[in-house]
Amino acid sequence: MPAPVxxxxxxxxxxxxxxxxxxxxxxxxxxxxSGLVPGVARDLSVSVGAAASLTSAYAVGMIVGAPVMAALSARWPRRRALAGFLTAFVAVHVVGAVTTDFAVLFGTRIVAAIVNAGFLAVAMSVATALVAPAQRARATAVLLSGVTLSCVAGVPAGALLGEWSGWRSAFWAVALLCLPALALVFRSAPADAARRHEISVRREVRTLKSRAVWSALMLAAMVNGATFATFAYLAVIATEVTRLPASAVPGLLAAFGVGAFIGVNIAGRTAAGQLRRGMLLALWSLPVGWAVMATTSGETMPLFLVTVVQGGLSFGIGSTLVSRVMHVASDAPAMSGSFATVALNAGAFLGPLLAGAVTETTGDYRDAVWVSAALATTAVAVVSGLPATRPAER
Structure with missing residues (x-):
């Protein structure tokens, strides 16, 4: 890996x-x-529930794929790893766009998630290696800005494409969008070849025994679980609780994405993977914000305003916690990105499941937001139980 700049x-x-x-x-x-489920179900003659399971398939693929792909690619040249994962990602989207078999489509979602996880794990290790230590949080924020921008622009655009041209057009659009990045990866990615003696996957995995690493991973999972417990139900809350028309849903999702984008960029400029007072204050504010959303979601203006705020807090804190994982797992430079990816996606998978179990029992979609408040409160309790931070981390 080239020296940091x-x-x-x-x-x-x-x-x-x-x-x-x-x-x-x-x-x-x-x-x-989330916006293509009805079209997929109709076109492939499957139930809406089956079509919705494509989202869970992706989350499971990310959880399984992150450590496996990071370990397999740990000794690959960075350019080959990044280009290989991105090429496979394009290929499975082409297959998904043309298949008429739901089982094949389901399989492509799992494979896409696995190679996505591999790409993200390698990309995070490359990002932190290319910058000075003080800039690692900002480098992580640049990558995660891609995720938040996908919420702001990519997801609504995909929903519109699906409505205008069918769900397959959204798959084609994702494949085409990857091509410029793939060309630039071939041209600009570090071409270093990792030597076998430089990386020990077994030694890097042993960093998981560290209490600091486990605490950072638990925090990341709980904060992301809280985020997606509500995010998965935002559309339903808007239409069933706030009584907004379906046409307002893309705007609400975009509002969440705008807040997320702002939060990630603020975190990238103010944090360095450490539990500073500002981040702790934001974390303590998180359950309060979810509680406010749960109690005011019947009104349009409060719903939109709190959605922006919670998007900013959730993704800003999440970005800082990713940097935190890579900071405390610095002895695992090849695998730390995959540890963070697993934690985030475990939360993204389990949060909506827990919210679904609660709302099915109570029949009130606002309880999904109370699940977020409970998870965020648990995260605060975990932080409160940590040993006092060193002066450098305040």
């Missing part, structure tokens, strides 16, 4: 924005299914 406090290599473009395409693919 020290070109000023605000310097971020242009190549990180190339990686951000790829992450934007992958984030769009991950989240766009």
């Amino acid at each position: 020290h070109a000023g406090a605000d310097f971020v290599p242009v190549f990180l924005y190339v990686l951000g473009l790829a992450v934007f395409a992958q984030g769009t693919s991950e989240f766009m299914l």
